[in-house]
Amino acid sequence: MSSFDLSAISNSLPFLLEGLALSLMLTAVAMAGGLILGLLIAILRLSRLRLIAGLAALYVNGFRAVPLILVIFWFYFLVPLALGRPVGALYSVLVAFVMFEGAYYSEIMRAGLQSVRSGQWQAAKASGLSYLQTVRLVALPQALRKMAPLMVTQGVILFQDTALVYVVSLNDFMTSVTIVANNTNRPVEMYVFAALVYLLICLTGNAVASSLKHVRAIA
Amino acid sequence: MNYSWNWAVLVQDPYVQWLVWGTEMTMAISIAALIIALVIGTAIGVLHSSDDRIVRSVMGAYISVFRNVPLLLQMFLWFFVVPEILPGGAGRWLKRDLPYPEIVTSIIALGLFTSSRIAVQISAGIDAVPRGQRMAARASGLSMLQVYRLVLLPQAVRIIVPPLTSEILTIFKNSSIALTIGVYELTAQTQQIQSMTYQGFEAFTAATVIYVTIALLVTLLMRGVERWTALPGTVSGGVSVQF
Numbered sequence: 001m002s003s004f005d006l007s008a009i010s011n012s013l014p015f016l017l018e019g020l021a022l023s024l025m026l027t028a029v030a031m032a033g034g035l036i037l038g039l040l041i042a043i044l045r046l047s048r049l050r051l052i053a054g055l056a057a058l059y060v061n062g063f064r065a066v067p068l069i070l071v072i073f074w075f076y077f078l079v080p081l082a083l084g085r086p087v088g089a090l091y092s093v094l095v096a097f098v099m100f101e102g103a104y105y106s107e108i109m110r111a112g113l114q115s116v117r118s119g120q121w122q123a124a125k126a127s128g129l130s131y132l133q134t135v136r137l138v139a140l141p142q143a144l145r146k147m148a149p150l151m152v153t154q155g156v157i158l159f160q161d162t163a164l165v166y167v168v169s170l171n172d173f174m175t176s177v178t179i180v181a182n183n184t185n186r187p188v189e190m191y192v193f194a195a196l197v198y199l200l201i202c203l204t205g206n207a208v209a210s211s212l213k214h215v216r217a218i219a
Numbered sequence: 220m221n222y223s224w225n226w227a228v229l230v231q232d233p234y235v236q237w238l239v240w241g242t243e244m245t246m247a248i249s250i251a252a253l254i255i256a257l258v259i260g261t262a263i264g265v266l267h268s269s270d271d272r273i274v275r276s277v278m279g280a281y282i283s284v285f286r287n288v289p290l291l292l293q294m295f296l297w298f299f300v301v302p303e304i305l306p307g308g309a310g311r312w313l314k315r316d317l318p319y320p321e322i323v324t325s326i327i328a329l330g331l332f333t334s335s336r337i338a339v340q341i342s343a344g345i346d347a348v349p350r351g352q353r354m355a356a357r358a359s360g361l362s363m364l365q366v367y368r369l370v371l372l373p374q375a376v377r378i379i380v381p382p383l384t385s386e387i388l389t390i391f392k393n394s395s396i397a398l399t400i401g402v403y404e405l406t407a408q409t410q411q412i413q414s415m416t417y418q419g420f421e422a423f424t425a426a427t428v429i430y431v432t433i434a435l436l437v438t439l440l441m442r443g444v445e446r447w448t449a450l451p452g453t454v455s456g457g458v459s460v461q462f
Contacts, residue, residue: 065388065434066427067395070406074427077419081222156287163289166399174291187299195288195296202287 008186009193012176019176020197026097026162026172031155033098038105043135045110056106063103068164071100076168089168101158108150112143149212156205160198173197228418229425241408242429248326248404249394253387255330256337263334264341265367278338285335290396294328298400325397333390340382344375377448384441391433405429 009016045056063071075096080086116139124134163174171179174194181190228234267278285293298321302313317323348371356366376383398407409426413419 062427062431065392065431067392067406067430069395069398070409070423070426070430073406073410073413073419074423077413077423160287160289163291164396166291174289178295181299187295188303191292191295191300194292198288198292199284203283206287 005186005189008180008184008189012180012184016173016176016180019171019173022171023159023162023173026093026165027155027159029094030097030101030158030162031151033094034101034105034158035109035151037098037102038107038109039140041102041106042109042113043132045106046113047131060103060106063100064107068096068100068161069167072096072164072167075099089165089170093165093168093170097158097162101154104154105151108147108154109143112147113139115146116142149209152205152209152212156202156209159201159205163198222420224420225416225418226421228412228416229421234412234416234422237403237408237412238405238425238429241403241405241426244322244403244408245391245394245405246433248322248329248397248402249391251326252329252333252394253390255326256333256386256390259331259334260337261341261372263338264345265372267338267342268345268371282335282338285332286339290328290332290393291399293332294325294396294400297328298324321397321401325394325400325402329390329393329397332393333386336386336389337383340379340386341372341375344379345371347378348374374450377445377450380441380445380448384438387437387441388434391437392430 041056041059044052045060047053047056072093075092076089079092079095113135120138121134124138129137162172165172166175166178169175177190177194181187184190229238263278263281266274267282269275288296302310304310305313313320352370352374353366356370357363361369394404395406397404398410403411405426409422412422416422
């Protein structure tokens with residue numbers, strides 16, 4: 001093997017950055033969508049209506065039992081079928097990630113809501129708040145502070161998971177790297193470079209998560 | 220939505236055979252990787268709990284690297300990069316003579332990836348054993364190896380059974396990533412059935428049902444393990460490990 005050649009990386013930098021931008025966009029959308037969906041599912045799951053709580057639990061456990069790649073394949077196949085017309089890989093992947101992450105975020109949310117002491121729920125009820133008002137005004141503000149580090153940690157895992165869109169050939173960072181590696185026949189440089197980029201971004205995310213652990217106090 | 224159902228495709232030749240092969244492959248690579256992950260993860264976790272600062276930070280670096288690079292990329296690194304950068308003979312052997320390279324590579328990648336996660340759990344489990352026990356064991360004349368083997372690890376492993384269970388569930392799911400380097404495990408086989416027959420709904424349902432069944436079996440098995448190994452007078456799952 002010849003020496004380490006960095007020109008493959010520098011020559012294709014704009015293309016790689018575009019891929020990275022897509023990975024980050026996927027992460028951001030899946031995180032935002034997953035958080036909203038996750039909150040909704042967590043609220044349903046803590047509902048006193050057995051049927052609703054059961055359905056929410058089924059959703060969460062179903063998504064948690066299967067691999068993300070299978071979920072991506074499922075939605076890649078289902079979304080065009082449901083809409084009755086072909087849509088790009090991007091839309092089905094976005095739906096897949098939001099639905100999948102929703103299941104994981106709902107577990108974090110549920111733990112957060114449950115960590116709010118039962119006395120507070122009772123006090124809120126006694127002062128005339130409805131269930132949803134209690135969630136919105138009492139439980140959630142406290143739970144979110146407590147859960148913020150875990151949400152960021154889950155975001156780091158999610159960012160790594162976006163590499164899996166490789167299987168439907170969406171040009172995220174991972175896919176761009178493989179394309180450049182194949183075109184330039186420089187797999188060693190490209191994959192080591194990609195590993196360093198992922199490592200750097202994830203370590204930064206983890207640092208943010210652990211710094212959030214210290215800013216907990218309610219202003 | 221117009222879709223022509225044909226559930227019979229799942230029991231037709233050769234597709235039923237593909238499903239069986241896929242399930243067997245998923246089980247095989249997951250279990251092999253799990254064994255690697257348990258052995259290496261325990262070793263790293265024990266060393267990570269040592270008092271030596273250098274050893275601890277080296278183990279911390281190992282854990283950090285393996286946890287913060289996507290598994291898909293780790294598979295590619297083992298498959299495309301390692302054979303290139305290993306010196307002469309070893310690299311050539313990996314490229315030319317290694318039997319079933321994609322299967323062996325996926326097992327190693329999945330095993331090492333999971334070992335870092337198990338190391339974190341082992342290390343947290345050891346930390347959860349009261350510190351006085353380590354000192355008492357040392358004071359009663361046990362060697363450091365004996366302290367770990369006879370006192371710390373038996374308790375640590377019991378403490379981490381619940382998070383370990385979810386890690387075992389994850390390894391079965393993560394084994395699907397092996398399809399990216401050409402291993403025909405369950406997800407790859409169903410994807411192949413989908414592209415041959417256009418019966419995606421049936422194929423993916425079959426895979427989903429099989430994965431859910433595996434998850435239920437593992438959960439039941441681990442609950443059994445937890446019950447059989449419980450020590451009298453202790454409450455299982457008393458310590459939560461955060462990631």
